[in-house]
Amino acid sequence: MLLSLLPFKMHTLRVLWFVPSPLAVVADALKLTADVTLHAERNPSSDAQFEALATGRVDAVVTAMDNVMDWNLRPGPHDLRVVAQLERTTPLTLVGQKVRGKLQDLCGATLLVDAPHNGFIVALRAMLAEEGISPDAYALEPVGGVTERYDAIVAGRGDATLLGPPFDAMALQAGLSRIASVQERYPTFPGQGLVVSAGALERLRPTLFAWLRGLESARKRMGSDPDAARQALAFAGFPATAVEAMVRSAPVSLRPDRAGVELLIEQRRLVGLPGADTVYEELVNPSVLPED
Incomplete structure (x- = not known):
């Protein structure tokens, strides 16, 4: 058959x-x-x-x-x-220039973001709000996705940004400081x-x-x-x-x-x-x- x-x-x-x-x-x-x-x-x-x-x-x-x-x-x-x-x-590490070693150091900083009103930046804005840092105490500069943010922060274009693997480890190897982790602050993120x-x-x-x-x-x-x-x-x-x-x-x-x-x-x-x-x-x- x-x-x-x-x-x-x-x-x-x-x-x-x-x-x-x-x-x-x-x-x-x-x-x-x-x-x-x-x-x-x-x-x-x-x-x-x-x-x-x-x-x-x-x-x-x-x-x-x-x-x-x-x-x-x-x-x-x-x-x-x-x-x-x-x-x-999404493992997210907040990395910054050497003079920006902790969240309180971000007063007056320029933060490199994908977009200022959506995405991972909302978690960072929440972290800063919980530390008593108001939105008018820092500037948000849109530069694009994780690759673009990595290139910009390593080139010194801003003071801090959120990066995920492998870019977070690469940034630390390039001499930037580790400021905070979204996952440590928000385990259910x-x-x-x-x-x-x-x-x-x-x-x-x-x-x-x-x-x-x-x-x-x-x-x-x-x-x-x-x-x-x-x-x-x-x-x-x-x-x-x-x-x-x-x-x-x-x-x-x-x-x-x-x-x-x-x-x-x-x-x-x-x-x-x-x-x-x-x-x-x-x-x-x-x-x-x-x-x-």
């Missing part, structure tokens, strides 16, 4: 990110997402991510989940949602999420499900076989100083963490930024996730 074979269906997903997601790197190396053709590009800023989503140039972005609260207030789709959490947390437009969700559902199914397998492998994950990340060109942090970044679940999202809402409320009048259910749509 002859068996008919169903045709193999290949999905295509267009994504922007600041640096490749460790989950995606491991999934690709272990051939866990072979049924998805990923067109991923590095973007220079969160504004570039929003523009690409708003115009439909990309299907999704990997970004700070706080961005959604700001983006949904801008002229555009107004329906952006976090559909998955791709990192347990969540990692980056995958953001899409709710209006495009049904069209993207089969592709997103296929890709996230592979990332879920990679997430489990990073826990059960961390050596394979280390090898995949090292082969992809990440420095040894960053690989361990990336392996540890695997989330407990791809479902966005409620405590983490609610922390972001509270930080935005603390510093008086618009968009804080939302709730978890309005920001998150986990309907395309595979079962844990």
